[in-house]
Amino acid sequence: FNTTYxxxxxxxxxxxxxxxxxxxxxIYNIEPPIPFVYEFFLVNGEKMSASKGNVYVTQEIxxxxxxxxxxxxxxxxxxxQRDLTLAEIFRLVDEFDIVERIYYGVxxxxxxxETEDAKRMYDISTNKKFSVPPKRMSYVFASTxxxxxxxKAIEKVKEINKKENLYSESDLELIKIRFEKAGNWANLxxxxxxxxxxxxxxxxxxIYLGLDDMVKELLNKFAEMYAQNLSGKEIxxxxxxxxxxxxxxxxxxxxxxxxxxxxxxxxxxxxxAGFIDxxxxxxxxxxxxxx
Numbered sequence: 001f002n003t004t005y006x007x008x009x010x011x012x013x014x015x016x017x018x019x020x021x022x023x024x025x026x027i028y029n030i031e032p033p034i035p036f037v038y039e040f041f042l043v044n045g046e047k048m049s050a051s052k053g054n055v056y057v058t059q060e061i062x063x064x065x066x067x068x069x070x071x072x073x074x075x076x077x078x079x080x081q082r083d084l085t086l087a088e089i090f091r092l093v094d095e096f097d098i099v100e101r102i103y104y105g106v107x108x109x110x111x112x113x114e115t116e117d118a119k120r121m122y123d124i125s126t127n128k129k130f131s132v133p134p135k136r137m138s139y140v141f142a143s144t145x146x147x148x149x150x151x152k153a154i155e156k157v158k159e160i161n162k163k164e165n166l167y168s169e170s171d172l173e174l175i176k177i178r179f180e181k182a183g184n185w186a187n188l189x190x191x192x193x194x195x196x197x198x199x200x201x202x203x204x205x206x207i208y209l210g211l212d213d214m215v216k217e218l219l220n221k222f223a224e225m226y227a228q229n230l231s232g233k234e235i236x237x238x239x240x241x242x243x244x245x246x247x248x249x250x251x252x253x254x255x256x257x258x259x260x261x262x263x264x265x266x267x268x269x270x271x272x273a274g275f276i277d278x279x280x281x282x283x284x285x286x287x288x289x290x291x
Contacts (some may be wrong), residue, residue, distance in 0.1 A: 008036075013037050017035060044085050061084075063181070065089065069092060069093055076121055102114075134174055140182075140270070143185060149278070196269065220289055231277060232276040232277040
């Protein structure tokens, strides 16, 4: 059969592999291929099993994952169990993004073995290679923006890009695809009650009234800086300097909690520096600046 190398699950090692060697040698008069035994695949923490219905449909996985990341899942560490936990698929995506950055030299592996391993896995997983290192948006952040802006999320990023020139056209195409995948994932695996959305002005005002004066003052300065067309990164750096100068060790926690509460009605949310760049100036001034 001209087969020189045959991978198979460890459950076949004690059964069909042994009988297959005999058949190859005694019936076909050939040497059996070199074996490679791989561990079980898990789906949501349990062994993949068609008889038990614990399987996935490839077309459905490709609705929430880029093709190259799905291929990466099959190439990474075959001697160890791999678990495709759909509710936490962002962990797999983060892992792939790190491998990609190592491949292009943007990031270093912890040692030479990890670096070579990453390059090997990326080569196998991807058909398209880039002339310059691609910039992908994190899956979680893409999911957040997709939940808030829907199909307009990519337009928000393009608006920011006109001012800051962060992404190439190729990067924007990758980000558009990630918005689609991460948005589908959010709709399928994040309960409605836990999805991120911006609360209305009335609810935000009630939260604002309950804040202490120092936090209100920082929110006011935050809005003033935004009005000066500073980037989210620049604003958070300056706010950090003001917090440090105050000498109040708890002020940073209180400030960021207040920001998230006034935006989402939750104590936590996406990384603020990146998210606020997607918001309109009028919205920030109305939401955070005292009348």
